[in-house]
Every structure is written in C-alpha cells, then in structure tokens.
Amino acid sequence: MNHKLLDKKIWWLIVVEVAALSLVYFLVIRPQQIELRRIKAEVQEKEALYARLAALSGLIDELREKKAAIGKTMDRLLKTRERGEMGLVVPASLMDIFRESKVAVISIRPVPEKAEGDLLISSWDISILASYHELGHFISRLERSADFDRIDSLTISSEGSSLEHRAQLIISRVSLLKSEQEKK
Structure with a gap:
C-alpha cells in the first residue's frame, strides 16, 4: 500500500x-x-x-x-x-573726356588686359579725328583726369584737309585688382 x-x-x-x-x-x-x-x-x-x-x-x-x-x-x-x-566697356569718364575735347571717335577696340602684380591694366586702341588744338586739349584732359589713364602710343596722320588729323592712340587705365576680401 x-x-x-x-x-x-x-x-x-x-x-x-x-x-x-x-x-x-x-x-x-x-x-x-x-x-x-x-x-x-x-x-x-x-x-x-x-x-x-x-x-x-x-x-x-x-x-x-x-x-x-x-x-x-x-x-x-x-x-x-x-x-x-x-x-x-569704355569707362564713362573717358567718354566724357572725348565729348569735352570735341574729338570725333572713329573706332574703339579693347586690347587684352594685363595683370601685373596687384595692378590690372585695361587698354583700348582708339582712332580719333581732330584738329591739332582739339587733339592737344584731349591729351591734356586725359592726363589731368583723376583716373590713372596713360597714353601708351600715339600716331598722327593727316587726312584730306590740313585742319583734320587722324590720331591712333592706345590708352591704358591702371587699377587695383580686387582682393578676395573685397569680393565677399
């Protein structure tokens, strides 16, 4: 049990x-x-x-x-x-000098820019028609301008009349290159 x-x-x-x-x-x-x-x-x-x-x-x-x-x-x-x-672009100040000097602009061609260090040199090959007096006034106004303009070359030839002369100029404007900080 x-x-x-x-x-x-x-x-x-x-x-x-x-x-x-x-x-x-x-x-x-x-x-x-x-x-x-x-x-x-x-x-x-x-x-x-x-x-x-x-x-x-x-x-x-x-x-x-x-x-x-x-x-x-x-x-x-x-x-x-x-x-x-x-x-x-031709600067307005340069165009003003053309008008004030009463020279006839025949042609304007840009010349390739050059950078030299911190400087940028913009140039134009310009052909104008003017009397000696107008041409002298133009050159005088250009050199007295507040901008850093200079005449690199100047060639003068007589046109049909003895009062009008054709001038071939290369004008340069020197300016500072923009720095990286100024661009921002």
Missing part, C-alpha cells in the same frame, strides 16, 4: 513539475525569446541603417568636394567674365 501511495505522490509531483515547467516556459522563457528575436531584428535594422548612413556620409563628402571644385571653377569663370566685361 505504501508503494501505491508513493506512486500517486510521484505522479502528482510529476504533474506539478510539468505544470511548473510549463508556467516557467510560457511566462518567463517564451517572452524572453520573443523579446530576444525582436531585439535581434531591431539590431539588424539599425546595422542596415548605419551602413546606409555611412554610404550617404561618404557620398556627402564627395559632393562637398565636387561643390568646392565647382565653386572654384565658377569663381575663376566669373573673374574671367568680369575682366572680359571690364575690357569691353
């Missing part, structure tokens, strides 16, 4: 142990496994995001370098364009 009672107790213990183990599995182990899978999936997502961000960071650095190179090219092109426009 003792033996039967012992068997019943063992069976009850086995049932209680199975129930306890089931409870431990369903209440502790299984939720932890689910949480572990969720954390692993989240870590994989974060690693994939980190890899994409690293690739984008490299791309951003490359784009910044390209932007800097394009910026330098644009600055160089703008400087070239600015210098080109300055060479094509």
Whole structure:
C-alpha cells in the first residue's frame, strides 16, 4: 500500500513539475525569446541603417568636394567674365573726356588686359579725328583726369584737309585688382 501511495505522490509531483515547467516556459522563457528575436531584428535594422548612413556620409563628402571644385571653377569663370566685361566697356569718364575735347571717335577696340602684380591694366586702341588744338586739349584732359589713364602710343596722320588729323592712340587705365576680401 505504501508503494501505491508513493506512486500517486510521484505522479502528482510529476504533474506539478510539468505544470511548473510549463508556467516557467510560457511566462518567463517564451517572452524572453520573443523579446530576444525582436531585439535581434531591431539590431539588424539599425546595422542596415548605419551602413546606409555611412554610404550617404561618404557620398556627402564627395559632393562637398565636387561643390568646392565647382565653386572654384565658377569663381575663376566669373573673374574671367568680369575682366572680359571690364575690357569691353569704355569707362564713362573717358567718354566724357572725348565729348569735352570735341574729338570725333572713329573706332574703339579693347586690347587684352594685363595683370601685373596687384595692378590690372585695361587698354583700348582708339582712332580719333581732330584738329591739332582739339587733339592737344584731349591729351591734356586725359592726363589731368583723376583716373590713372596713360597714353601708351600715339600716331598722327593727316587726312584730306590740313585742319583734320587722324590720331591712333592706345590708352591704358591702371587699377587695383580686387582682393578676395573685397569680393565677399
């Protein structure tokens, strides 16, 4: 009889142990496994995001370098364009001297600019028609002007009448190049 009672107790213990183990599995182990899978999936997502961000960071650095190179090219092109426009435009003060001196301007052609150190030399090849008196007045006004104008060459030839003479001049204006700080 003792033996039967012992068997019943063992069976009850086995049932209680199975129930306890089931409870431990369903209440502790299984939720932890689910949480572990969720954390692993989240870590994989974060690693994939980190890899994409690293690739984008490299791309951003490359784009910044390209932007800097394009910026330098644009600055160089703008400087070239600015210098080109300055060479094509005859300053208003020079045009005023033409008018005041009553000389007839036949042609004006820009001469390529030269940069010498911090100086920019803009030149024009100018052909005018005037009397000696008008030509002398023109040269005098040009040399007295507040701008740094100079006559690089002067050739005078007679036209049909002795009163009118054709003068071929190369006039230069010396100015300071703009520094990087002044441009900003």
